[in-house]
Amino acid sequence: MASGLSDSTLAASDQSSHSATNAENPTAQTLSQQPRADEKAADVPTEGNAAAPGLLPNEGPKDRSANIQRSRSYGNGYGCTTFNDDEENTKDSEKGQERQFEVRFDGDSDPMNPRSFSKTRKWVIVAIVSAGSTCVTCASSMYTLTYGQITTEFHISRVVATLGLSLFVVGLGLGPMILGPLSEFYGRRPIYVFSFAFFLIWLIPCAVAKNIGTELVSRFIDGFAGSAFLSVAGGTVGDMFVRNELQAPMMIFTASPFIGPPVGPIIAGFINQYAAWRWTFYVLIIWSAVMLGLIIIGVPETYHQVLLRHKAAKLRKGTGDERWKAPIEVMQRSILQTILRSCYRPFLLLALEPMVLNLCMFSAILLGVLYLFFGAFEIVFTNNHGFELWQVGLSFTGLFVGELLAILTDPLWHNNYLRLLRKREEEDGESGGSEPEYRLPPAIAGGILVPIGLFWSASSMVVFAMVNRELISV
Incomplete structure (x- = not known):
């Protein structure tokens, strides 16, 4: 359930902010300001060059192979600006494209x-x-209660019921892996609208299901559709700021x-204490319908490449010159190829990058522990403490407060990140760079605090069970 910016999103958000002309009112003066066709391509920096100076677009395969080795990050610290295979296709297509019409x-x-x-x-x-x-x-x-x-x-057994969560x-x-690449072709807004509409639609069979099979299938499709906000929405933030x-x-x-x-x-x-379980999904349907309306009304398209495509279309219509193109329009890539690459690359990284594997395992363990609590809390607090269902729900307040406290420490970690940047600049004399490790200190602190919290929680449960057993025997 991690969220962040993809490579393509970071490249788009850090792109050079220069246009050939205004799409609504192109003039002869603005057209004359464009570089000549015989000018060197290096005179017009690409997004990659803007992000990482020194890597020229005409580097050969030998030079490009050096990028496989470790290099500095010139991104914002939330990820690394890279040169992916899709961008190389742009270079090939630009051989027959006059860059002054980009x-x-x-x-x-x-x-x-x-x-x-x-x-x-914003x-x-x-x-x-x-x-x-x-x-x-x-x-x-919400399903767990x-x-x-x-x-x-x-x-059915409780184990089968748990499959709805899994x-x-x-x-x-x-x-x-599917919705992320699609957003790079069609933009973020269509993905939001259609995915959340499907999320809303598939909540209905969850609410009216007559058997567990319908419930389980609907839950899976719901999770798939709702994942757009965990993969695409981070890019929207990077687009605007x-x-x-x-x-x-x-x-x-x-x-x-x-x-x-x-x-x-x-x-x-509270819902399941005083109403039928189907009202859990009725409430989600109402909430999702309101959210879908807000998305349609309040969230415009923000993906830079798609907006530039719209601008290029207006420019072609206004000037009658079909040579005006947005960068995304000259990329030689297919939707299927991009989706397939998105599907196998995560597993390739897991197999070939030990650091990626370790961080993913760390995140998976933490997420697994979090979701294990959803099944354990009801058993523990009902059997050991005699809680009613609404009281069991309130027992999750501890997790909620803990997460709020963790969020409030973000300025502290951000200041530490800036300190590491200043230290690096003083040592190397290079400004504007970053290292992925500079974002690790909060994860290190969490790696220490999580086992302490788990041991504390387990110990208190064991002690209470022993005390309760003694009281019953007396």
Whole structure:
């Protein structure tokens, strides 16, 4: 359930902000300002060159092979700016394309550039996509407090009922491999609208299911559709904010999917205590319908490459010159090829990059522990403490408060990140670079605190069980 910026998103968000002309009102003066066809391509820096100086677009295979080795990150610290295979296809296509007809934004003040939005509008968009992430992850955990009723109604074991939670999480994991690449072709807004519409539609069979098979299939498709907000929404934040403004909005968005799991049982506890389990999904349907309306009304397209494609279309219509092209229009790549690459690359990285494997295992263990609590809390607090269902839901308040406290420490870790950047600059005399390890200190602290918390929790349960047994025997 991790969220972050993909390589393509970072490349788009750090692109050079220069356009050939204004799409709405092209003039002869602006056309004359374009570089001549016989000028060197190096005179017009590409996105990659802007991100990592010194790597020229005409480097040969020998030079490009050096990129496999470790290199500095010139990104924003949330990821590394890289040169993926898709961008190499652009170079091949540019051999027959005059670069002076490549459409760019007229700086950050360009009306078509999402970075020209007012701060209020930017934060409204961040709030909507973050609330969408919270809604999806709430749907994953609210289901856990329906176990008592659905096991009786469907005549199934608790283990089978737990599959509804597991399949939803599987859908959350598989969805980004498909929805992420599609957003690079069609933009972020269509993915939001269609995926959340499917998320809403497949909540209906969850609510009216007459057997466990319908419930399980619907839960999987729900997780798959809802995963768009865990994979694409981070790119929306990067589209609107420049590098030095990313910390605060990214903190809000990154926290939103982790707030959902503990909040879900708190809400579901009250619902299932006083109403039938189907009302858990009725509430989610109402919530999702409101969210879908907010997405349609308040979240515009923000993906730079798609917006440049729209700008190029307007420019071609206004000038009658078909040579004006956006970068995405000259890329020689297919949707199927991009999706297939997105599907196998994660496994390739897991197999060939020990650091990626270790970090993924660390995240998987933490996520597994979090979701294990959803099944364990009801058993522990019902059997040992005699809690009612709404009280069991409130027991997740501890997780919620802990996550809020962790979010509030973000400025501390950000200041430490800036300190490491200054230290590196003083030692190497190089500014603007970063290292992925500079983002690891909070993970190191978490790696120490999580085992302490688990031992504390287990010890308190054992002690209480022993005391309770002694009291009963007396």
